Every structure is written in C-alpha cells, then in structure tokens.
Amino acid sequence: MFKSSHNPIFFIVIFLVLDLGLRSSAFTNLNSLSFEESLSPLFGDGNLVRSPDDLSVRLLLDRYTGSGFISSNMYQHGFYSSMIKLPADYSAGVVVAFYTSNGDVFEKTHDELDIEFLGNIKGKPWRFQTNLYGNGSTHRGREERYRLWFDPSKEFHRYSILWTPHKIIFWVDDVPIREVIRSDAMGADYPAKPMALYATIWDASDWATSGGKYKANYKFAPFTAEFKSFSLDGCSVDPIQEVPTYCSDSVDFLESQDYSSINSHQRAAMRRFRQRFMYYSYCYDTVRYPEPLPECVIIPAEKDRFKETGRLKFGGTEARERRRNHRQQRPVIESDPDERKLL
Template identity: 90%
Template structure:
C-alpha cells in the first residue's frame, strides 16, 4: 500500500471519529498583551495590529521568542501555530514550558520542538519532559505529522496536572504520561512559564547536524495565534504557597483532561503510524524501561533496541517508495475533509 493510501486511511479515520468536535471548542483565548511578553529578538518579534497573533522571525543575526507574563503551578498551554515553509534545515521552533530561569540546576520542562528539514522533506517534531533537572534522563519521543504544518495553522497543546501530562495536536492526543510514585522528582512539579522560540540549531536539528540553516531563505517565520492559558498563577519564591486546588479542579473538569475511547483509538493509530523514536523502547539507553512507560507489544515490535524504527518498517518502506516515485502528502484541507466524508 502506498504512503498516500496509508495517510488517506489515517486521515479518514480521524474524520470518522469526530475528533474536531469536543476538546477545544470552548477555549478562553487571550491577546498577546493579556498573557505574554517579548523574550528576545527585538524587531524579529512582530505583533499583529489587533494583538491577537505574533510572528517570530529568524535571520542571520538573531532568532526571537516570547514568554508568558506569569508562571503557573500546573496548567493548560495552547496555541495555533503555522511553521516556516520551503528550506528549513537547522531551524527549530519550540513551544514549551520551563522554569530554568528560576531553578537553574533543578529545572522542570515540557517540550514540543519542531525540527526543520531540507526542501521537499517534511518537518519532524519531538516531545520531552524533565523534572528536577533530570536532563540526563530525557524522555523524548519523535514523530512525523499527517499534514504539512507550514500550509495552515494547527493547534498544539500541553496539559500538565499533578496526575498526568497530555500532548495534543489539534484534537488528537499524541502522548499521555500518567504520574507514578516511582517517577519521584522526575515528574515536573514546580511552577513553569510558557515559552515559544525560533532559533538556529544547525549543529543537531536536521540529520544530526548534516544540514545547516541556509539564510538565503531567511527570514524564517513562525506564526502564533489563538493563545490559551489556564492555570494557577503563582510567585515561585513567595514564602506562603498559593492554594491551587481550585485551579487543578478546573483543569480536571475540562474535556482536554480526559481521553475518550475514540480519541484513544486515534492516539494509538498516530503512534503506530507516525512515531519513529521512543525512549520507552530504547533498551540501550534504558535497560529497564522508566516507570511511567506503558509497553505496547504492537509498538515494541516496530522498534530496534535503540528505540528507533526497525529497518524495513513504515519509514524505511516510505523511503524506498520515494526513491522510485515521489508521492504527494495528504494536506489538512477542510474542503478535502468534506469530500472524503461523502
């Protein structure tokens, strides 16, 4: 079966499951001024006249970024994002939470990082989490997307509560981490800010640094809009801790806190089709899987002991087909969705 056919089937399944309808229909969206502040880049951060969107630019002089105006003790962080197009090798666009500026040696972090590519090759992305400075025990997963993220806006979200973490792409949960006692301080627990940045990571981002950023294509532009931030705003160094129980109750009452059976099926399909590295199956790095890992036999069979896809798996078959004949990717076009449902 061709790559086009696989993507088409996956896309139709998402539509039939009705995944656009529930978890993100009633978000409280904010203006830039209400929730965010410039971080770096000066003129490379361009706010829209209505202050509801912002463009982050990377040129040969600097990247750019913004930060939430507050730190949050648990929260829901979400934005519609459109990535740069054309040649983007060496470019990284990050949407993440961190407290590294406050807790330098014991920081927590939740990452969504988009990794650019050479012209004609798709963006890749990865998720990761750290707790209490556990950077040597990174918990990264890496994926492809079922659409071109430079063609239109898509919503990317991170939910963080005392009990679980969920990474979302649109209304598809792509990763869920359930807190276990065995994780101890590796589970993020201290107040974090939201960040978004674009920067030059030529030394590692594309094929391990083989392909560098080419500023003939600059400026590279990432666009953000429809910001949503829900959580308990706190001062991390205040003497009397803030009671955030009401905020946690609110987060756990929202649709994005629970994954229904249809969404769980979509998550399973996404991970089977588009995940190409998982730390849970990297037995070279972790002879014993970290405690939060849920080992799924159907997933495990696809990976080598390095946590990467076995030769001859989905990705390898796709490369062989692409050498014979270039096939178009399915794009997330609303009109196409309607046509597919007829």
C-alpha cells in the first residue's frame, strides 16, 4: 500500500506496530484448564470449594484448618499460572502460597519455587516474597521481598512461575518481577527434579506479617483466596523414573513462548518494580552471605539503597512513600497513581 518508505505515515505505522509489540501481553494464548483436568484436593476437605462449572476454586482458612490443592501431575520444567484474588479486610498472619515443590517425593533433597503472600492489615500495601531451593538447599534461602502496587483483594491478578533448565522467571500480571539465570556455579542449588504445583492457605502468625507482630484474628474468618484460569505447561513425568527424552521437546516449546522471554519494555517495567517495591534481597544481605551467591547480579545503584542486612536503608523509597502517605492522609497503596501500572 505504501509506495515509498519515506512516506511519514509509513514510519508512524511501523512505530505503532513496534510499540504495541513491546507492550503485548506475555499471556494472550494460555491454555485454561478446569480443576478436574489438572488439579486435585490436597487438604482441608470442606474448606476447598469448587465452582459449579469447575473453572475456579476457593481456599478457606478458619480456626480449625486451612486448605490447599496440588496439580495432578509432576512436571520436568514448566509454566505454572493462575488468576488469584486474596483475602479481603484484615488478613494478618494468613499466608497464601502459590508454589512448586517435590518435597513429598524427595523429603531431604527437595526443590521448590515460591510465591508467598504474607497477610495484610487493611489499608496497608500487601507484601509478598519469592524464593527458590534446589536439592534441599534450604539453609541457603534466596528470598526477595516486595510490596504490591495494587490491592490484590479487590480483583483477580495473574501470578506465574516459569522454570526451564536455563532460567526462572516470576511474573505478576505482565510484569516480570524476578529473573534467575542458571549458572554452572549454582550446581545442585538450581531446581532440577520434577515438581508439582501447589496452592495453600494457612496460619503463619508466628512469622508472616511484620515478623509475627500481627497475628491471625479469626473474628474475620473464614479467610478466602480464590483461584481461576489455571494454566499448566510442561513435560508430565513420573518423578521416580528417568526423565524421558521427549521432554526436550517440551522445553523447546516452553522457551518459544512469550512468557519465556523479557522484551525491552518488560525489562524496564521489572527495573521500575524492583526500584520501587523490593525491600529485601538476599543478594545484598552481606551479613548472611559475605560473598553474593553465584546467580546474583549486583547493580551498584541498587545496592546503595540497601543496608548490609539486605533491607532498604532508612529514608529509602518505602520511607519516602510512608511520609508522603502521612501528609496526604490516605493509604500508601493509593499514594501514587503512576505506580498502579508499571507497563
């Protein structure tokens, strides 16, 4: 249609196409599975409530028990994703976890990838953490902790974990919040054995919210976390048997998907997220690890914001937002409209 590449309309169209390409969602073509197709109850009996159409499930915690589900299969590498809405109102001490593990099979040498929401006091920003273990390396935790830039109890958001032989990416909606590139120096600390997907809700009053300062209050029970739009991709295997050769095709498929790569726009969003909302990183915790663990990428400007304990220095981003919030007399989560959308 355009006879000349010098036509200004041509350049405008190309710019828009490229810009939309950078901003396109990593999750536009996900498979969406029913509970029966992909998941099984783990514990909690009546506290696990499936919807009539079997496309969503509610996990409840009351004073008697929590609840949880597990994927019906274990996967040798995979992509694990769900839309989740967290408990409303006061939920201090209540942990909602979305994670992969093989601890039921390899008790002393288990692998794990975690997203854990750490309870909340209404009006405060939600906090959560990611972590990973390989081959039972729980004494070398790789925690990072963050605040969310939205209220996850008001509507559903997508949380996802990608795990391949070469990288791990944690996603919140379309924002990659953490990327771990496997290095040879990690050795067996990099998860390598088949894992299942788990989701649980449970009482962690002794540590979850402000280090255990705020406990679960069952006056607000039952605490409810809702899950829907389940997506699982990967090579389904028997964890005891040798991994079949056809799993290499599954890895090729995973690594060809949009959720397996981070484009320039998403990488900028990840950088903004980590600058604004990460308040602890094991990579900067020199008390715990005098030498950073091998996968750590030390960014000098980022490192300057953290104390030797790996926590933000007083007067950092979090403290500035608290002061601004105090002046404006409204919740921190509403204090900066630009922070509600990173992409």
